[in-house]
Amino acid sequence: MTGTWALLRLALRRDRLLLPVWVLGLALAPVGYLSSIKAAYPDAAARQHFFDLNASSATFVVRNGPLYGSSPGNLLAWQCGFVPVVVGLIALLTVVRHTRTEEEAGRRELTGATVVGRHAGLAAAVLAACGACLVFGLVTALGVAAQGEPWAGALALGAGFALAGWVFAGVGAVAAQLTWGASGARGIGIGVLVFAFLLRSAGDSSDAAGWLAWLSPIGWAHRLRPFAGEQWWVLALGVVATGASVLVAVALAARRDLGAAVLPARLGRSEAKASLRSPLALAWRLQRGTLLVWTGCLGLVGLLMGGVAQNVADTMRDNRAVADVVSRMGGGGAVLDAYLAGTMTLFGLAAAGYAVQATLELRAEETAGRAEPVLATAVGRVGWALAHLMFAFFGPAVVLAVTGWTTGLAYGSGFGLVPAALAQLPAVWVLTGLAASLIGFLPRCSAAAWGLLAGFLLLSLVGTALQWSAVVLGLSPFQHLPRLPGGTFSAGPALWLVLIALVAGASGVFALRRRDMPVG
Structure with a gap:
């Protein structure tokens, strides 16, 4: 792990424009949604009517997840149902960018020739992605709470977003070990993300198959139940899943050569087709x-x-x-x-x-x-x-x-x-x-x-x-x-x-x- 903090500073410096843009830009969305909700539904009767009309809509549930109540916080958490998917996508792309992309470009070999441990680059990439997700969750929670919503619900909402990002940062770390190209790693990571969304959608759409949502990190973000009786213990699922995936990534990285991959590359033709x-x-x-x-x-x-x-x-x-x-x-x-x-x-x-x-x-x-x-x-x-x-x-x-x-x-x-x-x-x-x-x-x-x-x-x-x-x-x-x-x-x-x-x-x-x- 020698050199982890130096590589972390390097990653943050390289993303000094990109990370603040997505953290602050995306955090404004829940704040804007909450203002719109309060303007559109100023009283309990209007919010209850919205709940009665949409809570049982199968298509809405597939898109946004379950709607647990009619308070402004409940409607906000429901409107932000797709945000965990976006955060997960950004997290896994960030990890792949600072791991497999660096290997593919040959820069990892140069840094590895210095006083840098074998797993320092992977650790720095995961820390950068998880840190950005944590900051995003905190900024979101502060913005929501500043508009008068309960602190517990605001923190649960932000924690759910950060939770999804952490888990998929781990997914990106594993995907980066599997293929020799960054595009392949991104494809694997995005495939897992889409599968997790489909699991969540299937579980929320059917009472009989509700257990499927518990298999999805996207579903865990909803099961935190912001503003609806928070279930804080769900955070442990995300922490354990993140730790396990990072350990798997470390184990895979230790068993392959630099620039190689666990999955063998498919050899192309000796000559290009016309x-x-x-x-x-x-x-x-x-x-x-x-x-x-x-x-x-x-x-x-x-x-x-x-x-x-x-x-x-x-x-x-x-x-x-x-x-x-x-x-x-x-x-x-x-x-x-x-x-x-x-x-x-x-x-x-x-x-x-x-x-x-x-x-x-x-x-x-x-x-x-x-x-x-x-x-x-x-x-x-x-x-x-x-x-x-x-x-x-x-x-x-x-x-x-x-x-x-x-x-x-x-x-x-x-x-x-x-x-x-x-x-x-x-x-x-x-x-x-x-x-x-x-x-x-x-x-x-x-x-x-x-x-x-x-x-x-x-x-x-x-x-x-x-x-x-x-x-x-x-x-x-x-x-x-x-x-x-x-x-x-x-x-x-x-x-x-x-x-x-x-x-x-x-x-x-x-x-x-x-x-x-x-x-x-």
């Missing part, structure tokens, strides 16, 4: 898994969101304040249109996440040393970059089209919501262009593209609900899109966003063509 002998074909090979995962996951979310559309419309008809909040996110006069338009905005933000990841694959190839051998051939930098940007620009169209179709399928309109989903593309492309600019001009700060997405997410969700200044909200490109269905399409703002995206992307490619490569 279909792989172009920059675009190589980009497809590298990007296809990411595209399929994002499309499949958001397609499932679309089924959930479309399935609850009628329930949400009924709630909004009975509560003018709720209708006003959702209407500010989009849509015309009809409450159902407002809900669906707000949902399309959320899908646009999610598709922007895929666009950022697809764009940053350029930087990942560069830092891993795989770009240089490709560029040493007849492939030029511009062609190589454009091959990846093809997926960053057109991949979101596939994601949004499928998501709009599944939402319409569950809602009953078939392909009717696909145009509304595709209307989000100009704003998504702005994120693609900005990420490309960062790679070209400020490659060391390219991860700041995630910070931009987090900022736009904050403006679209919290800022809109709390009625922030129009000037501030206008910083997000998603605020300039037509609110469909129900709104009126205007080509002017969309064309301006497309122009901004093209200029930003082209300038990024031009800068990439002229700068040194690689930039560490």
